[in-house]
Amino acid sequence: MIAACALALAGCASGTKQSAAQSPAANTYRVVLDTTKGPVTIDVDRTLAPNGAQRFYELVKAKYFDSARFYRVVPGFVVQWGAAADPAVTKKWDVTIPDDPVKASNVRGTVAFAATGQPNSRTTHLFINLGNNARLDAMGFAPIGRVTGGMNAVEHIYAGYGERPDQNLIGSQGNAYLNKSFPRLDYIESAHVVGR
Structure with missing residues (x-):
């Protein structure tokens, strides 16, 4: 289960998007994920996990999550995403960030980065807790914030494939693999930081 909850794949944008993405995040900020099930609002608190909060901000500003599939959905446990639609973008962001101490519990609605189980292994994959996963x-999964709107949408994300999508193929083939083999996956149409 630990390995299944953890991933390490990534990607990055270039040019002005990258510069804007690397600006410091505010102490608190709000992200809206416009998903195929409806909008999901996430309030991020930098004081909970500064490294994770900054990376999430950079990824959203770089449009990394646009068209990203929710490739792992385990009812009562987690909804996970984090591979870019384009595997070349995933590869560019494949840089780990330092761990943050756990300052909040992984209760229902909290959002945290997935990891491999090794120290400092977080990259671009996140999950929303669907239950109390204290x-x-x-295990070191430090929440960066919580879903404050749209939890009903999260709970209706397609779960029929469970944990079947192969994370290595997701990283190497991106949405081409997922669209062909798992066409019913819900996804993030776009993500943005509110007011920035």
Whole structure:
């Protein structure tokens, strides 16, 4: 289960998008994920996990998550995403960030980065807790914020494929693999930081 909850794939944008993405995030900020199930609002608190909060901000500003599939959905546990639609973009962002101490529990609606189980292995993959997953706290999964709107949409994300999508193929083939093999996956149409 630890390995299944953890991933390390990534990607990055270039040019002005990259410069804008690398500006510091505010202490608190709001992100809206416009998904195929409806909007999901995430309030991020930098004081909970500064490294994770900054990386999420950079990824959203770079449009990294636009068209990203929710490739792992385990009812009562997590909804996970984090591979870019284009595997070349995923590869560019494949840079780890330092761990943050766990300052909040992985309760229903909190959002945290996935990891491989090794120290400092977070990259671009995140999950939303669908239940009280406090057991993840001791494993080092540090929430960066929580869903404050649209949890009903999150709970209706297609779960029929469970954990079947192959994470290595997602990283190497992106949405081409997912669209062909798992066409019913819901996804993020676009993501943006509110007011920035």
